[in-house]
Amino acid sequence: MAYCVRCGVELAASEKKCPLCGTPVVPPELPETEGIPPYPIQEKRNTEPNRSKGILFILTMLFLLPISVVFLSDLQINDAITWSGFAGLAILLLYVIIVLPFWFQHPNPVIFVPIDFAAIGGYLLYICLATGGNWFLPFAFPLTGSILLVVTAALALIKYVRRGHLYIAAGLFFATGGIAVLTEFLLSRTFPVTKTIFWSTYPLIACFLTGAILIVIAICRPLRESFRKRFFL
Amino acid sequence: MERKLRWMKLDNAAKIYPAAKRRKWNNLFRLSATLTEPVDTETLQAALDRTVLRFPSIAVRLRRGMFWYYLEEIPKAPNIQPDTAYPVARMPFDDIRQCAFRVLYYQNRIAVEFFHALTDGNGGLVFLKTLLAEYLTQKYKISVPAVQGVLDRDAPPREEEIEDSFLKYEGEISRSRKEATAFRLDGTPETDGFLNIITGILNTDEVLTEAKKRGVSLTVFIASVMILSIQQIQDRQIHRRKKQKPIKILIPVNLRNMFESSSLRNFVLFVTPGIDPRMGEYTLDEILRSIHHQMGEELTPKKMAARISANVKPEKSWWVKLPPLFVKNFLLKMVFNSIGERKSCLTLSNLGAVKVPEIMAPFLSRMDFVLGTQATRPNNCGILSYGGKLYINFIRNIKEPSLEREFFTALRKLGLHVTVESNQR
Numbered sequence: 001m002a003y004c005v006r007c008g009v010e011l012a013a014s015e016k017k018c019p020l021c022g023t024p025v026v027p028p029e030l031p032e033t034e035g036i037p038p039y040p041i042q043e044k045r046n047t048e049p050n051r052s053k054g055i056l057f058i059l060t061m062l063f064l065l066p067i068s069v070v071f072l073s074d075l076q077i078n079d080a081i082t083w084s085g086f087a088g089l090a091i092l093l094l095y096v097i098i099v100l101p102f103w104f105q106h107p108n109p110v111i112f113v114p115i116d117f118a119a120i121g122g123y124l125l126y127i128c129l130a131t132g133g134n135w136f137l138p139f140a141f142p143l144t145g146s147i148l149l150v151v152t153a154a155l156a157l158i159k160y161v162r163r164g165h166l167y168i169a170a171g172l173f174f175a176t177g178g179i180a181v182l183t184e185f186l187l188s189r190t191f192p193v194t195k196t197i198f199w200s201t202y203p204l205i206a207c208f209l210t211g212a213i214l215i216v217i218a219i220c221r222p223l224r225e226s227f228r229k230r231f232f233l
Numbered sequence: 234m235e236r237k238l239r240w241m242k243l244d245n246a247a248k249i250y251p252a253a254k255r256r257k258w259n260n261l262f263r264l265s266a267t268l269t270e271p272v273d274t275e276t277l278q279a280a281l282d283r284t285v286l287r288f289p290s291i292a293v294r295l296r297r298g299m300f301w302y303y304l305e306e307i308p309k310a311p312n313i314q315p316d317t318a319y320p321v322a323r324m325p326f327d328d329i330r331q332c333a334f335r336v337l338y339y340q341n342r343i344a345v346e347f348f349h350a351l352t353d354g355n356g357g358l359v360f361l362k363t364l365l366a367e368y369l370t371q372k373y374k375i376s377v378p379a380v381q382g383v384l385d386r387d388a389p390p391r392e393e394e395i396e397d398s399f400l401k402y403e404g405e406i407s408r409s410r411k412e413a414t415a416f417r418l419d420g421t422p423e424t425d426g427f428l429n430i431i432t433g434i435l436n437t438d439e440v441l442t443e444a445k446k447r448g449v450s451l452t453v454f455i456a457s458v459m460i461l462s463i464q465q466i467q468d469r470q471i472h473r474r475k476k477q478k479p480i481k482i483l484i485p486v487n488l489r490n491m492f493e494s495s496s497l498r499n500f501v502l503f504v505t506p507g508i509d510p511r512m513g514e515y516t517l518d519e520i521l522r523s524i525h526h527q528m529g530e531e532l533t534p535k536k537m538a539a540r541i542s543a544n545v546k547p548e549k550s551w552w553v554k555l556p557p558l559f560v561k562n563f564l565l566k567m568v569f570n571s572i573g574e575r576k577s578c579l580t581l582s583n584l585g586a587v588k589v590p591e592i593m594a595p596f597l598s599r600m601d602f603v604l605g606t607q608a609t610r611p612n613n614c615g616i617l618s619y620g621g622k623l624y625i626n627f628i629r630n631i632k633e634p635s636l637e638r639e640f641f642t643a644l645r646k647l648g649l650h651v652t653v654e655s656n657q658r
Contacts, residue, residue: 007638008645009433012654019431019655020638038432039656040339042318105424 002026014038056102063095085130093123110156117148139190146182150175166218170211177207238306239289240296245399245545246499247350251295251302252565253573254326257426258608261321262354262582262615264361265344267599272338273372278313280368281336284360285310287386290395290498291351291360295329300558304351307332315339319428319656321346321605321628336364341598343368349499354584354602354615355487356497358382362589369596381588391495398494403545404538412505412576416467416478418612420631427658428606431637433625434652435644437586437618443647447518449525452583455616455625456482456506457520458647462639463578464510464520474511481507483577484528488541491534502540504531505577517643574607579636584617599624606630 002011002025004018013035017024067088074084096119101107121144128136150172157168184200187193217224243251250260285292285307293304311332316339324335324346333348343365347357363384366377379385423429437451444454463480471477485501494500506527508515515523547553553561584602602615603626611631617624627637641651 007642008651009641010650010652012434012652014654015657017657019653019657020634020641036340037656038654039318039320039430040316042427042658 012038053103056099059099060095063091063099067091085126089123089126093119108159110152110159113152113155114148117144117151120144135190139186143179143183143186146179150179164218166214166224170214170218173207173211173214177204177211180204180207238308239395240303240305241290241293241395242397243302243304243350244397244496244498244500245541245548246353246501248301248548249565249569249573250348250350251329252562253569253608255608257323259324259326259329259605260349260608261324261346261605262349262357263320263344263346263601263603263605264354264357265320265342265601265603266361266365266597267601268341268343269596269598271341272343274313274338276372277336277338277343277368278310280364280371281313282310283386284364284367287363287384287388287390288360288497289390291334291347291356292332293351294332295348295350297330297558300554300556300561302350302558304333311335313338316342316344318658320344320430320603321428323426324348344601352497353485353487353499353501354582355489355501356499358584358587359384359497362593365597366590366593369593373596375592377590377592381590383590383593393495394497396494396496397498398488398492398496398500399541399545401494402488402492402538402541404535404540404542406539407543407546408536408539410540410543412481413479413509414575415481415505415507415577416463417575418463418466418578418610418636419470420611420629420633420635422611423630423632426630429629429632429634429656430603431627431634431653431655431657432601433627433637433641433644434654435623435625435649437621437623439649440623443649447521449521450528451623452484452581452616453521453525453528455583456484456581457517457524458643459579459581459614459636459640460508460520460524461515461517462636462643464508464515465639466635467510468514474513477510479507479509479511481505481577483580485580485582486532486537488537491532491537502537502544503580504528506531507577569608574610577610579610579612579614580604580607581614582616584615587617587619594620601626603628612636 001013002015003009004011004021004023004025006023007018007020009018009020011018011025014037015025015035070084070087070091071081074081097116100115101112121141124140124144125136127133128140154168154172154175157171158165161168180200180203181197184197188196217227253260289306290304292307292310294307296303296305311334313336316337324333328335329348333351335346337344337346343361345357345361345364347360352360359382362382363386366383367386369375370377377383379388440454441451444451447454449457459482460480467477467480483503483505485503488494488500488502489496492500504527506524508520508523556564582602582604587600589597598620599622600617600619601624602617604613604615606613606628612627612629614628615626627634627640629636641653644651
């Protein structure tokens with residue numbers, strides 16, 4: 001006979017731990033008894049996901065329908081793919097970003113965010129080629145790539161590193177400031193409007209200051225406690 | 234000569250169950266008896282083969298008509314099955330269309346799981362007791378009299394056993410069914426459909442003494458402790474009292490205690506007593522007083538007849554009768570989803586003290602009553618007492634046993650001795 005030290009209830013002989021709080025109960029002086037469990041032990045866990053895939057099929061159909069309609073209309077009217085490429089691929093992009101992750105039982109953002117960025121990059125490449133532009137390689141590709149790196153790194157750190165979220169946030173602010181400067185640099189190189197770095201210094205300074213404040217808060221424990229006390233939700 | 238199979242309309246309460254079904258959920262409940270010796274499966278099958286003939290309203294399958302579902306007697310008893318790791322496991326709708334109940338065995342235990350459209354807890358108990366009587370008769374060559382809810386297996390089924398008593402006791406006026414939405418218990422769903430069960434075993438006399446000391450019945454006492462436990466959970470989840478929701482418990486009421494009926498089909502209604510924590514924190518004594526008075530106020534034959542009328546009247550309207558079944562299903566499901574389970578936190582069903590003929594008692598060590606979970610609310614609770622013990626079976630489809638822990642520790646704090654067992658993995 002064993003009692004749970006936390007709940008005070010007596011545990012049936014079949015219970016290895018308290019079913020109410022999970023506390024293991026092994027009376028050291030008593031030989032371990034093997035009571036008959038009240039239900040047969042489940043030999044194989046049912047791994048079938050409990051989530052309905054039906055709704056995903058319906059959503060996929062809802063996305064496929066307008067894609068086919070725009071392509072068919074364009075072909076019917078113009079005998080070629082003209083505007084429908086932009087519209088159809090935009091809907092496809094939306095599908096990849098919104099619906100695709102739900103096909104997986106545990107979608108991992110560290111995997112799906114790069115996939116989303118790759119899709120965005122592909123769409124931009126299509127627009128660039130279709131409009132005869134020359135901005136993908138010098139502008140869109142490096143900018144999308146650097147945002148991808150920053151976002152994925154931040155997600156991976158938040159997901160897999162349990163502590164130091166203030167440092168991660170500070171790093172994200174520094175990187176955001178850097179991306180603002182990079183954007184202006186790439187813009188001025190690809191589309192020569194101005195030759196100097198001008199507006200990006202404002203977000204850079206703001207991001208740098210915010211990042212620096214976060215690091216100070218992260219380092220200084222009393223300050224952190226004081227903030228927590230005043231701003232808890 | 235081949236037996237003529239009966240068919241019958243679903244009773245008034247049963248009509249919602251087939252319509253409310255979901256891909257992963259059906260409304261089931263289980264009654265089980267634990268014997269003093271291991272179950273002899275051959276004898277059990279033979280006993281079942283004989284017992285089903287006496288229960289033409291329970292040994293049935295569900296069939297589709299053009300406008301309504303109906304029940305049709307099955308030509309022979311289903312095969313008994315070994316029990317599973319958790320009770321009231323999903324019964325696929327295709328199975329219900331073959332046979333809407335199943336008999337399971339495990340070690341010393343015989344369990345029967347019913348689709349709720351067939352019968353209620355009391356009808357189910359009569360079936361189980363009669364099956365046990367037949368089993369014990371065949372196994373131990375004893376003669377069990379047809380008393381204490383055991384039916385005579387040699388007698389033909391009586392018409393009043395298969396009547397829809399709701400239609401008989403409909404009142405003149407209908408009562409509004411409008412109610413406030415209750416607090417919703419929540420947790421992490423079991424992704425593989427596993428149902429967790431925790432049984433608390435108490436001494437019935439101890440609990441009765443505690444209830445009587447406070448001037449209330451056992452059901453009111455248990456319901457009040459349950460409400461107190463849910464209040465504590467809600468306090469932890471929603472700190473602002475103004476934002477809290479009413480805490481209500483759905484308690485089925487056996488109408489056979491109010492109206493003369495021998496029906497083995499559904500003949501229950503329910504009351505939903507509760508508290509509104511927005512008015513302030515309730516103590517156990519305040520809850521006990523409130524629930525006691527709410528139950529006393531509601532449980533009168535006149536009020537129940539008016540409630541029956543509110544349920545029966547729509548069924549008689551041509552607007553409801555005429556649409557084909559698939560339209561009815563769609564509409565009933567919408568009604569069920571938007572109203573059905575939102576008016577209470579959980580169901581607490583107490584079958585009371587189960588009595589069996591004296592000659593059967595030495596062979597039975599325990600009985601249990603397990604409700605299936607609801608479609609969207611994660612917890613339910615079935616209670617009965619047998620042989621001086623009170624068996625409180627909590628079922629849940631979420632991982633966290635928060636309610637069970639609050640409830641059983643509350644009973645411990647009142648000085649009651651509780652033994653728990655579970656099917657935890």
